[in-house]
Amino acid sequence: MKIVFFDLETTGLNKDDEVIEIGALKVIDWEVVSHFKTLVRPHKTISRFVTNLTGITQEDLEKAQDKEKIKKEFKAFIEDAILVAHNAQFDKEFLERFFEEPLHNVIVDTLELSRLAFPEFSSHSLEKLVSTLNLKKEKAHRAFNDASMLYDLFKKIREEINQFKGAHLKLIKELIGEVRDYNFFFTDALKEDAQELNLHYNTELTLLFQEERKKIIPQVLYLEGYGLDEVLNTLPHSERHLIVVYSDFLKSILKEHLSHFKVFDATYIENFACIKRLNYFLEHPKEVPEELRFDFAILTSYLIKTNDFLFENAPHHILKSNALKNLSICEGNGCNFENDCPLTKRRVELLKSDILIMKQTSFYNSLGLLSQMNFDRIIFLEAFRLPKVFYSMRFNFSKSDIEMSEHFEEKKTSHLLTLFDNEFKKDAFDTWKKEIIEKMPGFSHYYVDKEVSFNYENKSIVVSFSNPKNLFSKIDNAKNIVFASDFIEYNGENQISSFVGLDGIFLRKEKDFHVLNLVPLYTHAPNADEFLKEFLDTYDAFSQVTPALFVFENRTQLNLFKTELRKIYPHIDSAVENEERSYEFSSYDKPVDGYYKLIFIVKLPLNMLSYSDKYPLYYLKNFVGGFIKEREKSVVFYFDGRLKDRNFLTNVQDAFLTTPLPMERKDALIQFVKKYLSI
Template sequence: MVAENELVLVFFDLETTGLNIGTDEVIEVGAIKVRNNQIIGKFNTFVRPSCNIPQLVTNLTGITFEDVEKAPDVEDVKKRLKDFIENYPLIAHNVSFDKAFLEKLLGEKLENEFFDTLELSRLFFPSLTSHSLQNLVKTLSIKKNESHRAFSDAMMMYLLFQQIVSKLKETDPYLLHKLKEISQGIRNYELIFGENWEKKEEKETGFKWKKKTVSSGAEHLPVCLKEEVGIDKYFNDISFIQASLDDELLQQFVHVSHKRPLIISAYDNSSRSDIASFFRKSGVNAASLDDIGKFVCPAKIDYLLKNTHLIPSYFRMYFAALVFYFYGTKDFFLHNAPVYIQKNALLRLISFCDKDWDNCEYKQVCPLVDAVNTASSASVIVVNHSFFFNKQNYEYSFLDRDVIFLDAFRLPKVFSLIATRFSLNDLKFFASYYQFSKKKINIISTVFEQVADLSVKEEIHPDLIKMLKEAFSGINNKLFEVFFDGDFFWSEKRRGILVICSAYRDASIFFEKLQDIAKSVVFISPEFGIAGMHNLISEFSGLRGSIVKLPSTQKKDKKVFSVVPLFLSLSNRDFFIDEFTDFFGKVHKKGEKSLILFSSLNMLRKAYFSLKRNGFDVKARGIDLKEEEGEIQMMLYDVIPACSGWGEIYFVKMPTFFSYEPLGKEEYLNISFFTLKNIAIELLKNSVCCILFYIDGRFRNKNFREKADDMFVSFPFYAEQKNALPSIIDNWKKRNRIKPKL
């Protein structure tokens, strides 16, 4: 045991040429050695790499090749750094990254114990939405040094750790006792907090779930009236309504909801929340129902708190994060859960319900029971599209309503992403939870060993799935019901970890069930046809009905110029970014409100920093901390922009479908064309004069251009010469620009 005043800790940070441990190198090392809260040593040096420093890294850190070209080489730094760190505990922020590069730099696997201020800050400051070092420094009023430099980051980590220690001393002893129990054998906290760190004189308070009054019935349901007004007449069996989503259309649904209960399906969480809010502001009792996998099961949390030995070591700190979050925030319903909780690897494994609600002792505190009862009593229930691709959800009695799919053109994309995935660690958790025999555990391991020999996305032989199914027979687990109900099984690697995936080939099985239960099903989309297909959503869903075109509220004198620059290529992504930046600089007019959409986050990031570096006023969702509007907005296709009135829209590569692709390439290509056409129509709603740029290397192929012909919202101009395009655009603008009214 080590007394608190004898602890020696080393806080360290590394700057590298990139994120790839195989090819990137360390270019700066910063470290601080501390004993008894006093700094007793400092280490700060550049390291001369054998490769160039990417511009992106220079933009982030300020480190140039000139800074490091005369720096000490790896061998010199290695010896001095080993002498500095000795065998003391090493502390970093997101330590797995720094540990990997530190061991690469030193050329050996270290025996030192590593600790993570990211993990610790999530435990002791659970309510913060971001636990990046920069955000923690700002939120906790820590003295800020130059960010993204190794020594200054190490110093800020040390100051952050002091606040963590102070918070630990204020923490309920019950929580600390449970943390020691959960972390036994994987985190030796005595090395950084001192002996008896979890022992206090105060009395333990225990873990108590917050109760909510569970709504019991349908007292808020509207009184169903027989008369039909306006859009009501289309709520009869199956209808396909061709219309863009706007406030006027939503207001018509508000009118309908006063007479009949509705379920409205939206594309994503953001639009689901916005639509529910719109109905509430209109005086309608609306409930926003989250995915079933987002509702934590209190029975399982309590069971694992009493039986922490059943949690495999891989999941222990994930469980600790959940417990500290619930204890510290009392947000048992995950209404304000930050991303690290929403994506907690253990959360989905303990979110299924395996008990009869009426006989469950946790009924009064169960978030799922509360959410379902709240939804059942609401006039309007708003869900995500993914809700209807989970067979568990078809058990709910509230589905006996009229169902409206908004932005129905996105349904194929959502379906293509629906899959149930289990890693070997996931299944070992369940094996421990259900206390499987050694024989069953060996069966699970054998299946994964054989699956590992398959090529990526190769279909898994039914015999292997049968072996897994027999291993999990006899347990009441909804997750496995859905998993084994799939009709296509394959393997893939996610973050380097092998997972077995299950999905359905055909979406129509879900819509068949829905048609049997719902009073009517209505699909809303700007367009339903593409490439000779009269109704792609009808083909996709298997449901048949007539297409009704509502009167458009959009401006009829809209001027749209569709441009396909054939001289741009996507074959070399790094070269393309420079090429695109140069192209953008030539065609973009300063002051013009512009939107750039990408299918790849990696490409979006590279383009963002390239445009920034060239002086453009760019804002990107997911990169800029504040959701401010710049002259130029950058987003992924999956994001629905809240603003409108664009003068320029750039579509960089077609929307893609990341799935096992049970459909042929032609079908998915048509869905990509169909999706992009509808996205374009939605984005043009409030634009008077707009230029659309379609950028995809495949347009060079004549056959591809012929297939894509029906995708464009205006006749496309295929530009072959880069230098001539700016003047062509200027001439089009002069001819079509609408003059302001006097």
């Protein structure tokens, strides 16, 4: 059996980009017999980002061989061997464009296989897997080095798969056998095992989730600038409370503050594996649509290895699994699997708890479940993020999702499946919207205030929230609703009240920020080529000041800056490599994780989806304030070409924590900051 482990380096990620390096190992009967290693001369000039990432320079490539010669040599090298790559679809597409013809070799993706073998891992990048599994580490992002690490990883995956019980292996092979040509991989691992497959969640709890429902007209309170202790100190012990947050950092602080209460962490409460659905598809693997089978196999592998049917410790890739949405659906009381259901335990714990803590996304996803409980108070901390989370939430349902649900429920949703017909007309879709929502898998009456659209490009039904005021008006199971944020008002208007549509009492406590807000006027707009150099010229004077946070609206620019700074400053590279908090690079989604002395804002978030043109600037003010410690000196730099317009700057004054200072000269700015921070 011949296998070629290969990797490509390219000029970029787009279809018009080119291969600049090929590295490969040929293995016969698990022994390395030859290797292939070469640079390829491209037609286009490579970017500084690629050079910083790979170490390959334009000069190196100008000395390289041309494509035609290498194409013939690499074709002869791979022959009819099985090809193995990490994130193989990317390498396959580039290699086919390089060869200018389709590949007919079997393609194996170690990204998929690593998720199947190690589903409990939080990251499956090649670098991270090599580190986590203690494999021999080579310098990453050079093709031959990556191919060598790939071979070691592949052997480790086979070793891990061999540890699976025979029944489990047989199940996984049945799931993926018709969608991936991986039979060779399982041949040695498959073994007879007398033990039957048993994927059940064992619980002795049989208490049903029933609580007398009381409709209440809640009192609403808006708290601006109040500290966490001040918000929590008035919580009575005799009642149940729900606290909704955005960041894990704040959630951990809350748990410390509330240690004298019975606290239930309801993060990702909406995710669970329905035993009835799970076992149905395990018994009928062909009822799982082909597009979802590998995802379902990975999910099954995770449950086999962890028994975490509530996904309380699940990594991100499991929580985002395309197969999970069809397992996280509950029929409610009366299901004949009720005593063998992971939700039974969760529901009992909910009823016994004094305080539930959950994320904002989970709150929006769990309104149906939460509506069955009574609360003394529902407290929304970091309330300024509620609109951004609301408008960014999307539920995508592919044709496979609908078919999988249809197979289990034995009902026909012909209208839904018709949507995937190319001849489907928009006017018919608009006519069926209400019916579509009612028939979507797992949707209840709490989802009537959602927008439905059809994405013709991705061929999926997209469901999103549409009416926040109507949604929040339905909260009638709490005596009090509290919205707390560093800032509630912007330009004299209560932004949270405008979003939720609830009248209430507004209380303010002034924050004591010692912040220097600077607007460098001497730089070009962040999109200009000159900006990176100008930014670095300014930053060099403060490169040793920590902790520092770099915030970008554009992720491409974020990655470019991050790579450049790591290259120029070894201490930044070391800090990032070791996952230290001294230097952080982020978008505007970043949750609070501590405080920073320097913050660099590169472009204001004015393109943010929102309910008004004021919200993005209101969000910016709270976002920055969350990373600044009161009564301690900090400096925030705002780089945005629009701020050079004095009228614009005047109109957005309230978006800054303190009065912004425009600076015309770089030397004056540097001197001013050094004096302010005493450096």
